[in-house]
Amino acid sequence: MIRLLLALVLAASAATATGASAQSLLDWTEEEVRSIGRHGPWPPPPVRDPSNRISGTPAGILLGEHLFNEPRLSGDGKMSCATCHQAGRDWSDGLAKAQGTVELDRRTPSLWNVGYSHWFGWDGAGDSLWAQSIRPLLDAREMNGGAPRVGALLRDDRAFACGYEKAFGAAPGRDDELLLVNAAKALAAFQATFVSPRTPFDDFRDALLAGDRDAAARYPLSAQRGLRLFIGDASCNACHFGPRFTNGEFGDVGIPFFVRPGEVDSGRLGGLTRLAESPFNLLGKFNDDTTGENARRTRHVRRLHTNFGEFRVPGLRQVGRGGPYMHNGSFATLEDVVKHYSEVNPDRLHSDGVPLVRPLALSTDQSADLVAFLRSLDADVPPRPAVPPLCP
Amino acid sequence: MRRLLIALMTLVMATPALADCPLDLGRGTGWVVFSDHYMIAFRPDPVRVEVGEPFALILNVCTKGGDPAELVAVEAQMPEHKHTMNYKPTIVASPDGRYRAEGLVFHMPGRWEISFDVRAGEESERLSHDIILK
Ligand SMILES: [Cu+2]
Numbered sequence: 001m002i003r004l005l006l007a008l009v010l011a012a013s014a015a016t017a018t019g020a021s022a023q024s025l026l027d028w029t030e031e032e033v034r035s036i037g038r039h040g041p042w043p044p045p046p047v048r049d050p051s052n053r054i055s056g057t058p059a060g061i062l063l064g065e066h067l068f069n070e071p072r073l074s075g076d077g078k079m080s081c082a083t084c085h086q087a088g089r090d091w092s093d094g095l096a097k098a099q100g101t102v103e104l105d106r107r108t109p110s111l112w113n114v115g116y117s118h119w120f121g122w123d124g125a126g127d128s129l130w131a132q133s134i135r136p137l138l139d140a141r142e143m144n145g146g147a148p149r150v151g152a153l154l155r156d157d158r159a160f161a162c163g164y165e166k167a168f169g170a171a172p173g174r175d176d177e178l179l180l181v182n183a184a185k186a187l188a189a190f191q192a193t194f195v196s197p198r199t200p201f202d203d204f205r206d207a208l209l210a211g212d213r214d215a216a217a218r219y220p221l222s223a224q225r226g227l228r229l230f231i232g233d234a235s236c237n238a239c240h241f242g243p244r245f246t247n248g249e250f251g252d253v254g255i256p257f258f259v260r261p262g263e264v265d266s267g268r269l270g271g272l273t274r275l276a277e278s279p280f281n282l283l284g285k286f287n288d289d290t291t292g293e294n295a296r297r298t299r300h301v302r303r304l305h306t307n308f309g310e311f312r313v314p315g316l317r318q319v320g321r322g323g324p325y326m327h328n329g330s331f332a333t334l335e336d337v338v339k340h341y342s343e344v345n346p347d348r349l350h351s352d353g354v355p356l357v358r359p360l361a362l363s364t365d366q367s368a369d370l371v372a373f374l375r376s377l378d379a380d381v382p383p384r385p386a387v388p389p390l391c392p
Numbered sequence: 393m394r395r396l397l398i399a400l401m402t403l404v405m406a407t408p409a410l411a412d413c414p415l416d417l418g419r420g421t422g423w424v425v426f427s428d429h430y431m432i433a434f435r436p437d438p439v440r441v442e443v444g445e446p447f448a449l450i451l452n453v454c455t456k457g458g459d460p461a462e463l464v465a466v467e468a469q470m471p472e473h474k475h476t477m478n479y480k481p482t483i484v485a486s487p488d489g490r491y492r493a494e495g496l497v498f499h500m501p502g503r504w505e506i507s508f509d510v511r512a513g514e515e516s517e518r519l520s521h522d523i524i525l526k
Contacts, residue, residue, distance in 0.1 A: 249499045296446045300479040300495030
Protein backbone atom coordinates (compact mmCIF):
# COMPACT_ATOMS: atom_id res chain seq x y z
CA MET A 1 0.00 0.00 0.00
CA ILE A 2 2.76 2.38 0.97
CA ARG A 3 4.60 1.39 -2.17
CA LEU A 4 1.57 2.12 -4.27
CA LEU A 5 1.17 5.52 -2.63
CA LEU A 6 4.81 6.34 -3.23
CA ALA A 7 4.52 5.33 -6.84
CA LEU A 8 1.43 7.49 -7.20
CA VAL A 9 3.16 10.50 -5.64
CA LEU A 10 6.15 10.02 -7.91
CA ALA A 11 3.92 9.70 -10.95
CA ALA A 12 2.06 12.83 -9.94
CA SER A 13 5.22 14.88 -9.51
CA ALA A 14 6.55 13.61 -12.82
CA ALA A 15 3.31 14.69 -14.45
CA THR A 16 3.67 18.17 -12.95
CA ALA A 17 7.22 18.41 -14.23
CA THR A 18 6.36 17.48 -17.81
CA GLY A 19 3.27 19.64 -17.55
CA ALA A 20 5.35 22.69 -16.67
CA SER A 21 7.85 22.03 -19.44
CA ALA A 22 5.10 21.38 -22.00
CA GLN A 23 3.65 24.73 -21.07
CA SER A 24 6.77 26.68 -21.91
CA LEU A 25 8.04 24.74 -24.89
CA LEU A 26 6.05 24.38 -28.09
CA ASP A 27 5.72 20.92 -29.54
CA TRP A 28 8.38 21.33 -32.25
CA THR A 29 8.35 18.85 -35.10
CA GLU A 30 11.52 17.24 -36.41
CA GLU A 31 11.16 19.28 -39.59
CA GLU A 32 10.91 22.52 -37.61
CA VAL A 33 13.94 21.64 -35.48
CA ARG A 34 15.90 21.08 -38.68
CA SER A 35 14.81 24.48 -40.03
CA ILE A 36 15.72 26.21 -36.78
CA GLY A 37 19.10 24.51 -36.81
CA ARG A 38 19.90 26.19 -40.13
CA HIS A 39 19.96 29.58 -38.38
CA GLY A 40 23.15 28.68 -36.51
CA PRO A 41 25.60 27.94 -35.12
CA TRP A 42 26.66 31.36 -33.94
CA PRO A 43 29.17 32.92 -34.09
CA PRO A 44 30.67 31.60 -37.34
CA PRO A 45 34.45 31.26 -37.75
CA PRO A 46 36.30 34.58 -38.25
CA VAL A 47 36.22 36.03 -41.76
CA ARG A 48 39.06 35.22 -44.10
CA ASP A 49 38.51 36.91 -47.49
CA PRO A 50 40.85 35.42 -50.12
CA SER A 51 40.45 38.50 -52.33
CA ASN A 52 42.05 40.59 -49.58
CA ARG A 53 45.52 39.49 -48.52
CA ILE A 54 45.45 41.46 -45.26
CA SER A 55 42.03 40.10 -44.24
CA GLY A 56 42.19 38.73 -40.71
CA THR A 57 45.69 40.12 -40.00
CA PRO A 58 46.11 42.19 -36.79
CA ALA A 59 48.18 44.89 -38.57
CA GLY A 60 45.61 45.17 -41.37
CA ILE A 61 42.71 45.37 -38.93
CA LEU A 62 44.44 48.06 -36.87
CA LEU A 63 45.27 50.16 -39.96
CA GLY A 64 41.65 49.77 -41.02
CA GLU A 65 40.34 50.97 -37.68
CA HIS A 66 42.46 54.14 -37.88
CA LEU A 67 41.35 54.80 -41.46
CA PHE A 68 37.70 54.14 -40.53
CA ASN A 69 37.81 57.01 -38.02
CA GLU A 70 39.89 59.34 -40.22
CA PRO A 71 38.10 62.51 -41.51
CA ARG A 72 41.12 63.49 -43.63
CA LEU A 73 39.98 60.86 -46.13
CA SER A 74 37.08 63.16 -47.08
CA GLY A 75 37.08 66.14 -49.43
CA ASP A 76 36.17 68.68 -46.76
CA GLY A 77 38.13 66.94 -44.00
CA LYS A 78 35.00 66.56 -41.89
CA MET A 79 33.58 63.17 -42.72
CA SER A 80 34.86 59.67 -41.94
CA CYS A 81 33.33 56.21 -42.36
CA ALA A 82 32.42 56.45 -38.67
CA THR A 83 30.30 59.57 -39.32
CA CYS A 84 27.53 57.35 -40.72
CA HIS A 85 28.60 53.92 -39.44
CA GLN A 86 28.67 54.68 -35.71
CA ALA A 87 29.84 52.01 -33.26
CA GLY A 88 27.34 53.22 -30.64
CA ARG A 89 24.47 53.01 -33.13
CA ASP A 90 25.06 49.45 -34.30
CA TRP A 91 27.27 50.68 -37.17
CA SER A 92 24.53 52.83 -38.67
CA ASP A 93 23.24 56.34 -37.88
CA GLY A 94 19.58 56.04 -36.85
CA LEU A 95 18.50 58.20 -39.80
CA ALA A 96 15.87 57.23 -42.36
CA LYS A 97 18.13 58.41 -45.20
CA ALA A 98 21.90 58.67 -45.14
CA GLN A 99 23.36 62.17 -44.87
CA GLY A 100 26.46 62.88 -46.96
CA THR A 101 27.21 66.25 -48.53
CA VAL A 102 23.52 65.94 -49.48
CA GLU A 103 20.71 63.70 -48.26
CA LEU A 104 20.90 60.35 -50.07
CA ASP A 105 18.06 58.15 -51.28
CA ARG A 106 18.87 55.10 -49.16
CA ARG A 107 19.46 54.32 -45.51
CA THR A 108 22.95 53.75 -44.05
CA PRO A 109 23.12 49.95 -43.73
CA SER A 110 24.35 48.49 -40.46
CA LEU A 111 27.76 46.83 -40.73
CA TRP A 112 27.08 44.00 -38.27
CA ASN A 113 28.37 40.70 -39.72
CA VAL A 114 29.11 42.44 -43.03
CA GLY A 115 32.24 40.37 -43.61
CA TYR A 116 30.15 37.25 -44.23
CA SER A 117 28.25 38.77 -47.14
CA HIS A 118 29.03 38.22 -50.80
CA TRP A 119 27.15 41.19 -52.27
CA PHE A 120 27.50 44.66 -50.76
CA GLY A 121 25.42 47.81 -50.74
CA TRP A 122 21.63 47.85 -51.07
CA ASP A 123 21.98 47.17 -54.81
CA GLY A 124 24.86 44.71 -54.62
CA ALA A 125 27.12 46.88 -56.80
CA GLY A 126 30.09 45.66 -54.75
CA ASP A 127 31.28 42.05 -54.88
CA SER A 128 33.82 42.40 -52.07
CA LEU A 129 33.85 44.38 -48.84
CA TRP A 130 36.95 46.28 -49.96
CA ALA A 131 35.48 47.21 -53.35
CA GLN A 132 32.36 48.43 -51.57
CA SER A 133 34.50 50.48 -49.17
CA ILE A 134 35.98 52.42 -52.11
CA ARG A 135 32.58 53.68 -53.26
CA PRO A 136 31.75 56.18 -50.45
CA LEU A 137 35.39 57.36 -50.43
CA LEU A 138 35.04 58.53 -54.04
CA ASP A 139 31.34 59.43 -54.27
CA ALA A 140 30.90 63.23 -54.50
CA ARG A 141 27.68 62.97 -52.46
CA GLU A 142 29.49 61.16 -49.67
CA MET A 143 33.13 61.49 -48.58
CA ASN A 144 34.25 62.94 -51.91
CA GLY A 145 37.84 61.95 -51.13
CA GLY A 146 39.62 60.80 -54.29
CA ALA A 147 42.61 58.51 -54.74
CA PRO A 148 45.31 61.28 -54.56
CA ARG A 149 44.05 62.34 -51.13
CA VAL A 150 44.18 58.74 -49.83
CA GLY A 151 47.64 58.23 -51.39
CA ALA A 152 49.02 61.41 -49.86
CA LEU A 153 47.72 60.56 -46.39
CA LEU A 154 49.28 57.09 -46.43
CA ARG A 155 52.60 58.40 -47.78
CA ASP A 156 52.97 61.68 -45.88
CA ASP A 157 51.50 60.98 -42.47
CA ARG A 158 54.22 59.23 -40.45
CA ALA A 159 51.85 57.09 -38.37
CA PHE A 160 49.82 55.96 -41.40
CA ALA A 161 52.96 55.28 -43.47
CA CYS A 162 54.29 53.11 -40.64
CA GLY A 163 50.95 51.34 -40.13
CA TYR A 164 50.71 50.71 -43.87
CA GLU A 165 54.17 49.15 -43.99
CA LYS A 166 53.31 46.87 -41.05
CA ALA A 167 50.11 45.75 -42.76
CA PHE A 168 51.41 45.29 -46.32
CA GLY A 169 55.09 44.56 -45.74
CA ALA A 170 56.25 47.46 -47.95
CA ALA A 171 56.20 51.25 -47.69
CA PRO A 172 53.42 53.09 -49.55
CA GLY A 173 54.51 53.73 -53.16
CA ARG A 174 53.52 56.37 -55.70
CA ASP A 175 50.56 54.57 -57.29
CA ASP A 176 47.53 56.38 -55.82
CA GLU A 177 45.00 53.93 -57.25
CA LEU A 178 46.80 51.01 -55.62
CA LEU A 179 46.97 52.90 -52.32
CA LEU A 180 43.23 53.58 -52.57
CA VAL A 181 42.58 49.86 -53.04
CA ASN A 182 44.90 48.91 -50.20
CA ALA A 183 43.33 51.47 -47.86
CA ALA A 184 39.97 49.89 -48.72
CA LYS A 185 41.39 46.42 -48.02
CA ALA A 186 42.46 47.63 -44.55
CA LEU A 187 38.99 49.15 -44.02
CA ALA A 188 37.47 45.80 -45.04
CA ALA A 189 39.74 43.85 -42.68
CA PHE A 190 38.52 46.06 -39.83
CA GLN A 191 34.82 45.89 -40.73
CA ALA A 192 34.97 42.11 -41.03
CA THR A 193 35.58 41.97 -37.26
CA PHE A 194 32.08 43.35 -36.53
CA VAL A 195 30.52 40.06 -35.46
CA SER A 196 27.37 40.44 -33.36
CA PRO A 197 27.24 38.61 -29.99
CA ARG A 198 25.17 35.52 -29.22
CA THR A 199 21.48 36.09 -28.60
CA PRO A 200 18.59 34.45 -26.67
CA PHE A 201 17.64 32.80 -29.97
CA ASP A 202 21.07 31.14 -30.22
CA ASP A 203 20.74 29.67 -26.72
CA PHE A 204 17.29 28.34 -27.63
CA ARG A 205 18.46 26.89 -30.94
CA ASP A 206 21.43 25.12 -29.41
CA ALA A 207 19.35 23.73 -26.52
CA LEU A 208 16.63 22.52 -28.87
CA LEU A 209 19.15 20.74 -31.11
CA ALA A 210 20.87 19.20 -28.09
CA GLY A 211 17.52 17.96 -26.76
CA ASP A 212 17.85 20.06 -23.59
CA ARG A 213 14.16 20.83 -23.06
CA ASP A 214 14.65 22.71 -19.80
CA ALA A 215 17.12 25.14 -21.30
CA ALA A 216 15.03 25.52 -24.46
CA ALA A 217 11.94 26.27 -22.36
CA ARG A 218 13.58 29.45 -21.05
CA TYR A 219 13.00 31.05 -24.45
CA PRO A 220 9.75 33.08 -24.18
CA LEU A 221 6.66 31.44 -25.62
CA SER A 222 5.78 34.48 -27.71
CA ALA A 223 9.21 34.33 -29.39
CA GLN A 224 8.70 30.60 -30.01
CA ARG A 225 5.33 31.25 -31.66
CA GLY A 226 6.88 34.03 -33.74
CA LEU A 227 9.71 31.72 -34.79
CA ARG A 228 7.17 29.05 -35.80
CA LEU A 229 5.50 31.62 -38.06
CA PHE A 230 8.86 32.81 -39.39
CA ILE A 231 9.92 29.35 -40.57
CA GLY A 232 6.38 28.16 -41.30
CA ASP A 233 3.28 29.90 -42.61
CA ALA A 234 4.98 33.25 -43.20
CA SER A 235 7.99 31.67 -45.04
CA CYS A 236 10.24 34.54 -43.96
CA ASN A 237 13.13 32.07 -44.04
CA ALA A 238 12.90 31.67 -47.83
CA CYS A 239 15.04 34.83 -47.99
CA HIS A 240 16.04 35.42 -44.36
CA PHE A 241 17.89 32.11 -44.33
CA GLY A 242 20.98 30.83 -42.52
CA PRO A 243 22.93 31.92 -39.45
CA ARG A 244 22.77 35.61 -40.45
CA PHE A 245 19.10 35.39 -41.42
CA THR A 246 19.79 36.38 -45.02
CA ASN A 247 20.47 34.37 -48.14
CA GLY A 248 22.60 37.28 -49.31
CA GLU A 249 20.51 37.83 -52.44
CA PHE A 250 17.91 40.39 -53.50
CA GLY A 251 14.17 40.78 -53.34
CA ASP A 252 11.31 43.08 -54.20
CA VAL A 253 9.06 43.37 -51.16
CA GLY A 254 6.67 46.02 -52.41
CA ILE A 255 8.37 49.20 -51.23
CA PRO A 256 7.60 52.12 -53.63
CA PHE A 257 10.53 52.71 -55.96
CA PHE A 258 10.00 56.38 -56.79
CA VAL A 259 12.57 58.50 -54.98
CA ARG A 260 11.21 61.76 -56.42
CA PRO A 261 8.47 62.45 -58.92
CA GLY A 262 9.70 60.98 -62.19
CA GLU A 263 12.81 59.40 -60.67
CA VAL A 264 13.18 55.77 -59.64
CA ASP A 265 15.72 53.72 -57.71
CA SER A 266 16.18 50.65 -59.90
CA GLY A 267 17.97 48.75 -57.12
CA ARG A 268 19.68 45.52 -58.16
CA LEU A 269 19.35 46.29 -61.88
CA GLY A 270 21.49 49.42 -61.58
CA GLY A 271 23.78 47.65 -59.13
CA LEU A 272 24.62 44.98 -61.70
CA THR A 273 25.52 47.67 -64.25
CA ARG A 274 27.82 49.39 -61.77
CA LEU A 275 29.35 46.04 -60.79
CA ALA A 276 30.20 45.24 -64.41
CA GLU A 277 31.71 48.70 -64.99
CA SER A 278 33.83 48.76 -61.81
CA PRO A 279 37.60 48.35 -62.24
CA PHE A 280 37.58 47.08 -58.65
CA ASN A 281 35.32 44.05 -59.13
CA LEU A 282 36.66 40.55 -58.48
CA LEU A 283 37.32 39.94 -62.19
CA GLY A 284 39.84 42.81 -62.14
CA LYS A 285 43.53 42.99 -61.32
CA PHE A 286 43.10 43.91 -57.65
CA ASN A 287 41.66 40.55 -56.57
CA ASP A 288 44.33 38.84 -54.44
CA ASP A 289 42.84 35.38 -55.02
CA THR A 290 44.71 33.96 -57.98
CA THR A 291 42.58 30.78 -58.11
CA GLY A 292 39.53 32.71 -59.35
CA GLU A 293 37.41 30.62 -56.95
CA ASN A 294 35.99 33.62 -55.11
CA ALA A 295 34.93 35.35 -58.35
CA ARG A 296 32.43 32.63 -59.26
CA ARG A 297 29.37 34.66 -58.32
CA THR A 298 30.63 37.71 -60.23
CA ARG A 299 31.40 35.62 -63.29
CA HIS A 300 28.02 33.90 -63.39
CA VAL A 301 25.61 36.51 -62.04
CA ARG A 302 22.93 37.33 -64.59
CA ARG A 303 20.72 40.30 -65.30
CA LEU A 304 17.02 39.56 -65.04
CA HIS A 305 14.26 42.06 -65.74
CA THR A 306 12.92 41.13 -62.30
CA ASN A 307 16.04 42.73 -60.80
CA PHE A 308 14.33 46.10 -61.20
CA GLY A 309 13.30 47.34 -57.75
CA GLU A 310 15.08 44.54 -55.92
CA PHE A 311 17.23 45.32 -52.90
CA ARG A 312 19.58 43.22 -50.82
CA VAL A 313 17.96 40.98 -48.18
CA PRO A 314 19.37 42.35 -44.91
CA GLY A 315 20.48 40.04 -42.13
CA LEU A 316 18.26 40.20 -39.05
CA ARG A 317 20.74 39.94 -36.19
CA GLN A 318 20.58 43.13 -34.07
CA VAL A 319 17.59 44.21 -36.17
CA GLY A 320 15.53 45.44 -33.21
CA ARG A 321 18.33 47.81 -32.19
CA GLY A 322 18.51 49.41 -35.63
CA GLY A 323 15.92 51.23 -37.65
CA PRO A 324 14.42 53.02 -39.40
CA TYR A 325 13.86 50.05 -41.71
CA MET A 326 13.91 49.01 -45.38
CA HIS A 327 16.44 50.27 -47.95
CA ASN A 328 14.88 53.74 -47.90
CA GLY A 329 14.13 54.00 -44.18
CA SER A 330 10.42 54.21 -44.87
CA PHE A 331 9.34 52.34 -41.72
CA ALA A 332 10.16 53.66 -38.27
CA THR A 333 9.65 50.52 -36.19
CA LEU A 334 9.78 46.72 -36.38
CA GLU A 335 6.02 46.74 -35.78
CA ASP A 336 5.62 48.83 -38.97
CA VAL A 337 7.72 46.33 -40.93
CA VAL A 338 5.61 43.37 -39.75
CA LYS A 339 2.45 45.36 -40.58
CA HIS A 340 3.80 45.91 -44.09
CA TYR A 341 4.25 42.18 -44.67
CA SER A 342 0.84 41.53 -43.15
CA GLU A 343 -0.97 43.99 -45.41
CA VAL A 344 1.27 44.38 -48.48
CA ASN A 345 -0.73 45.09 -51.61
CA PRO A 346 0.27 42.50 -54.25
CA ASP A 347 -0.31 45.14 -56.95
CA ARG A 348 2.57 47.08 -55.44
CA LEU A 349 5.04 44.36 -56.39
CA HIS A 350 6.93 45.22 -59.52
CA SER A 351 7.97 41.78 -60.64
CA ASP A 352 5.53 39.51 -62.42
CA GLY A 353 6.81 36.32 -60.81
CA VAL A 354 7.72 35.48 -57.24
CA PRO A 355 4.50 35.10 -55.31
CA LEU A 356 6.65 34.88 -52.18
CA VAL A 357 5.61 38.26 -50.88
CA ARG A 358 1.88 38.22 -50.25
CA PRO A 359 -0.30 39.77 -47.54
CA LEU A 360 0.17 37.52 -44.51
CA ALA A 361 -2.99 38.85 -42.83
CA LEU A 362 -1.57 38.35 -39.34
CA SER A 363 -3.69 38.75 -36.23
CA THR A 364 -2.63 41.25 -33.56
CA ASP A 365 -1.24 38.38 -31.47
CA GLN A 366 0.66 36.88 -34.39
CA SER A 367 2.24 40.24 -35.23
CA ALA A 368 3.31 40.68 -31.62
CA ASP A 369 4.77 37.14 -31.63
CA LEU A 370 6.76 37.84 -34.79
CA VAL A 371 8.16 41.03 -33.28
CA ALA A 372 9.01 39.15 -30.06
CA PHE A 373 10.93 36.62 -32.11
CA LEU A 374 12.78 39.33 -34.07
CA ARG A 375 13.74 41.06 -30.83
CA SER A 376 15.24 37.77 -29.58
CA LEU A 377 17.87 38.20 -32.33
CA ASP A 378 19.26 41.24 -30.47
CA ALA A 379 22.19 41.17 -28.09
CA ASP A 380 23.78 43.84 -25.92
CA VAL A 381 27.17 44.89 -27.17
CA PRO A 382 30.13 45.36 -24.82
CA PRO A 383 31.85 48.78 -25.05
CA ARG A 384 34.73 48.91 -27.53
CA PRO A 385 38.26 49.17 -26.12
CA ALA A 386 40.31 52.30 -26.90
CA VAL A 387 42.06 52.14 -30.28
CA PRO A 388 45.75 51.33 -29.83
CA PRO A 389 48.23 53.59 -31.71
CA LEU A 390 49.39 52.48 -35.18
CA CYS A 391 53.09 52.65 -34.38
CA PRO A 392 53.80 53.19 -30.70
CA MET B 393 13.13 -0.64 -54.00
CA ARG B 394 12.81 -3.92 -55.89
CA ARG B 395 10.90 -2.14 -58.62
CA LEU B 396 13.72 0.34 -58.97
CA LEU B 397 16.26 -2.45 -59.20
CA ILE B 398 14.30 -4.22 -61.90
CA ALA B 399 13.89 -0.95 -63.76
CA LEU B 400 17.59 -0.31 -63.55
CA MET B 401 18.49 -3.83 -64.70
CA THR B 402 16.11 -3.62 -67.63
CA LEU B 403 17.66 -0.34 -68.48
CA VAL B 404 21.18 -1.72 -68.33
CA MET B 405 20.30 -4.72 -70.50
CA ALA B 406 18.44 -2.62 -73.04
CA THR B 407 21.21 -0.10 -73.52
CA PRO B 408 24.41 -1.34 -75.12
CA ALA B 409 25.97 2.14 -74.99
CA LEU B 410 26.04 2.09 -71.22
CA ALA B 411 29.57 0.76 -71.10
CA ASP B 412 30.70 4.15 -72.42
CA CYS B 413 28.32 6.00 -70.15
CA PRO B 414 29.15 5.13 -66.55
CA LEU B 415 26.33 6.10 -64.23
CA ASP B 416 28.59 6.13 -61.22
CA LEU B 417 30.43 9.44 -61.13
CA GLY B 418 32.40 8.51 -58.07
CA ARG B 419 31.84 9.20 -54.38
CA GLY B 420 28.78 6.95 -54.52
CA THR B 421 26.34 9.82 -54.84
CA GLY B 422 24.43 11.27 -57.72
CA TRP B 423 21.28 11.00 -59.72
CA VAL B 424 20.23 9.48 -63.02
CA VAL B 425 17.53 10.92 -65.26
CA PHE B 426 16.44 9.37 -68.51
CA SER B 427 13.90 9.64 -71.29
CA ASP B 428 13.19 7.32 -74.23
CA HIS B 429 16.33 8.52 -75.98
CA TYR B 430 18.71 9.98 -73.42
CA MET B 431 20.37 9.19 -70.14
CA ILE B 432 22.07 11.67 -67.86
CA ALA B 433 24.02 10.81 -64.75
CA PHE B 434 25.10 13.71 -62.61
CA ARG B 435 26.39 14.69 -59.22
CA PRO B 436 27.03 18.03 -57.53
CA ASP B 437 30.49 19.30 -56.65
CA PRO B 438 30.76 19.78 -53.71
CA VAL B 439 28.56 16.76 -52.98
CA ARG B 440 26.37 18.65 -50.51
CA VAL B 441 24.45 21.55 -52.06
CA GLU B 442 23.96 24.41 -49.58
CA VAL B 443 21.45 27.23 -49.87
CA GLY B 444 23.19 30.28 -51.34
CA GLU B 445 26.51 28.54 -52.04
CA PRO B 446 27.91 28.16 -55.58
CA PHE B 447 28.28 24.60 -56.85
CA ALA B 448 28.97 22.74 -60.07
CA LEU B 449 27.41 19.65 -61.64
CA ILE B 450 29.49 16.87 -63.15
CA LEU B 451 27.54 15.03 -65.85
CA ASN B 452 27.62 12.13 -68.24
CA VAL B 453 25.20 12.51 -71.15
CA CYS B 454 24.42 9.58 -73.46
CA THR B 455 21.83 8.35 -75.90
CA LYS B 456 20.39 4.91 -75.35
CA GLY B 457 21.29 4.03 -78.92
CA GLY B 458 24.96 4.65 -78.27
CA ASP B 459 25.27 7.87 -80.26
CA PRO B 460 27.23 10.70 -78.74
CA ALA B 461 25.00 13.24 -77.03
CA GLU B 462 25.67 16.84 -76.31
CA LEU B 463 24.72 18.87 -73.26
CA VAL B 464 23.49 22.23 -74.54
CA ALA B 465 22.21 23.99 -71.43
CA VAL B 466 21.58 23.57 -67.72
CA GLU B 467 18.98 25.72 -66.01
CA ALA B 468 17.13 25.60 -62.71
CA GLN B 469 13.99 27.17 -61.35
CA MET B 470 11.71 27.09 -58.32
CA PRO B 471 8.31 26.23 -59.81
CA GLU B 472 6.34 27.33 -56.73
CA HIS B 473 8.07 30.72 -56.64
CA LYS B 474 8.26 31.16 -60.42
CA HIS B 475 11.86 32.27 -60.52
CA THR B 476 15.10 31.00 -61.99
CA MET B 477 18.55 31.11 -60.49
CA ASN B 478 20.20 34.51 -60.19
CA TYR B 479 23.25 32.99 -61.90
CA LYS B 480 23.89 31.58 -65.34
CA PRO B 481 25.82 28.31 -65.47
CA THR B 482 28.49 27.70 -68.09
CA ILE B 483 29.15 24.27 -69.56
CA VAL B 484 32.59 22.88 -70.22
CA ALA B 485 33.22 19.51 -71.87
CA SER B 486 36.21 17.71 -70.43
CA PRO B 487 38.45 15.34 -72.44
CA ASP B 488 37.06 12.27 -70.62
CA GLY B 489 33.63 12.96 -72.16
CA ARG B 490 32.10 14.34 -69.03
CA TYR B 491 30.54 17.76 -68.73
CA ARG B 492 30.98 20.26 -65.97
CA ALA B 493 28.27 22.88 -65.44
CA GLU B 494 29.79 25.64 -63.33
CA GLY B 495 28.19 28.53 -61.47
CA LEU B 496 24.92 27.23 -60.10
CA VAL B 497 23.52 28.78 -56.90
CA PHE B 498 20.25 27.72 -55.25
CA HIS B 499 19.48 30.80 -53.20
CA MET B 500 16.41 29.53 -51.32
CA PRO B 501 15.37 26.38 -49.49
CA GLY B 502 12.56 24.46 -51.18
CA ARG B 503 11.96 22.62 -54.46
CA TRP B 504 14.31 23.33 -57.36
CA GLU B 505 13.74 21.85 -60.79
CA ILE B 506 16.94 21.38 -62.77
CA SER B 507 16.48 21.11 -66.52
CA PHE B 508 18.98 19.75 -69.02
CA ASP B 509 18.83 20.53 -72.74
CA VAL B 510 20.51 17.68 -74.60
CA ARG B 511 21.03 17.10 -78.30
CA ALA B 512 22.16 14.28 -80.57
CA GLY B 513 22.27 15.22 -84.24
CA GLU B 514 19.03 17.01 -85.10
CA GLU B 515 17.15 15.65 -82.11
CA SER B 516 17.00 17.72 -78.98
CA GLU B 517 15.12 17.25 -75.77
CA ARG B 518 14.71 18.68 -72.27
CA LEU B 519 15.05 16.39 -69.27
CA SER B 520 14.45 17.55 -65.74
CA HIS B 521 15.04 16.53 -62.15
CA ASP B 522 13.74 17.86 -58.82
CA ILE B 523 15.87 18.56 -55.80
CA ILE B 524 14.44 19.59 -52.44
CA LEU B 525 16.82 21.80 -50.54
CA LYS B 526 16.39 22.08 -46.76
CU1 LIG C 1 12.31 30.72 -54.39
